[in-house]
Amino acid sequence: MAHNPSSVRLDSVSVHFGGLAALSDVSIEINPGEVVGVIGPNGAGKTTLFNVLTGLVAPSSGSFYLGGKKRSWPKTPDLTKIGISRTLQSVGLFSDLTVLENVLVGATHLSNDNFFKSLFGFDGVSAQSGRSRAEATLAALDISQYSERRADSLPYPISKRVALARALISNPMTLILDEPAGGLGIDDIEWLKEFILRIRTETSVLLVEHHMDVIMSVCDRIYVLNFGQLIAHGTPTEIRNNSDVIAAYLGTGADK
């Protein structure tokens, strides 16, 4: 089931770990069809921001809006139901499962409201649509040939695509990608850039990435974090020319 495109907004989010402020009053918004980047030096709070949005970290304060309506912060298992999917920096495949099984785990049939009905469906019968969707998703990412391989036997770039497939199978309206280009070679990075631009018509994308080339070529807007604070927000050109950003971040290696 496709989710209706809606905007996702985090308003004035703060996160404190003990006395340390990991995020201070940060607001971001992702609109349907947009590719939005979040950049910042290591420790700037990017992953914490993603963890708040995906229910892995409870914010100290701040609000969550979906389609313009304020609602409670989503619980992690409910994310796919409200149309949000996420990949992890660490890839995080289930190593003992096959590629196809890994993708099937992300299919929404496991998070149906009717818990018991969803559990006792057999892959071969009631979840046939799940299986064919998983196969279609693998095909869309050019990795069909790996479908029966165990996840821990895959080359790294392929495992990143499998993680992407697992996030995409629930037809998210917003896809959150945590360093999708990390560890990839030039060809795979080019494929990734094209892929993000291809899927943006169906899903908005929120992206944390250290590869400035990727950020600058696929993002419509970019948020810049430093020490847990939002120091800039704008188009790639605006960010490139922002003196605060240059001082805090870009000057130290933006052209790598």
Next chain:
Amino acid sequence: MIFIDTLLLGISSGAIYSLMALALVLVWRSTRVVNFAQASQAVLSTYVGYEITMRTHNYWVSLPVAILFGAALGSSIDLLFMFYLAKKVRSGPIAEIAPVIATLGLLGLLQSIIGLIWGNSFLQYSTPLSGKGFTFGNHTVPFSPQNLLIVLATALVLIVFGVVFKFTNLGLALRAASFQPEIAQLAGIRVGRIRNIGWAFAGAAGAVAGAVITPTSVLSPNSLDLLLVSGFIAAVMGGLDSLVGAVIGGLVLGIGFAFILQYVGSSVTFLAGFFILVIVLLIRPRGLFGHQLGRHA
């Protein structure tokens, strides 16, 4: 003839180890906890079966009740104890070892509760099936209808849970939730509920083991303790993660014991169990059915 008899003896005791090993593998696959309390859970379920048999005089009525009780007991242990413990100790080396130590505590606790209710004397929990071996011509083999029930129960548990793990959404969810709970949650799996089902499954399998094994000996609060050790050896030999491996591990152990008993002597039989385990692990460190590739974080 002695060879065939020894083999049959090995298969009948091997099936008992297999059944216990299956229960241990089930809880490991579903929750990543090595459950020492499995023996006392199975014994408590068997006592419930015993009570039902006393009242109804029908073993076949007591069997499903004991299995349902075993499932409820497994689920309750998770809800009242393990879930809370996992919440309290989330990370660090303690997070992995604390649940295992907790199950050791539970083993003693449940055995004490059983002793308080039923006393420590030996009880007889019987099936309507004969414990006397089948007779072919004038030769009686060491394999009885009671042994056949154990073999069938082992096959049934293996098939039912094999199908659940391999072909159902629940099986996929159980496997995903046990390997990487955080990522499983991100994929929409309610890890807490899924783990609870895993505990219930293992409790039910343990109850099956207790209810069909106990009639071959006697019922007491710690009557399955030695079997727990053999079950562990069988499960580890099978790779701890594989249902088929648990059954093969149990059979290897049972048949190994029978031949050692027949051709070497009873004094080294128990020692031989550990010897077989060490040999298997030296040749295949991940067990007979463990996967050869390492598990990545």
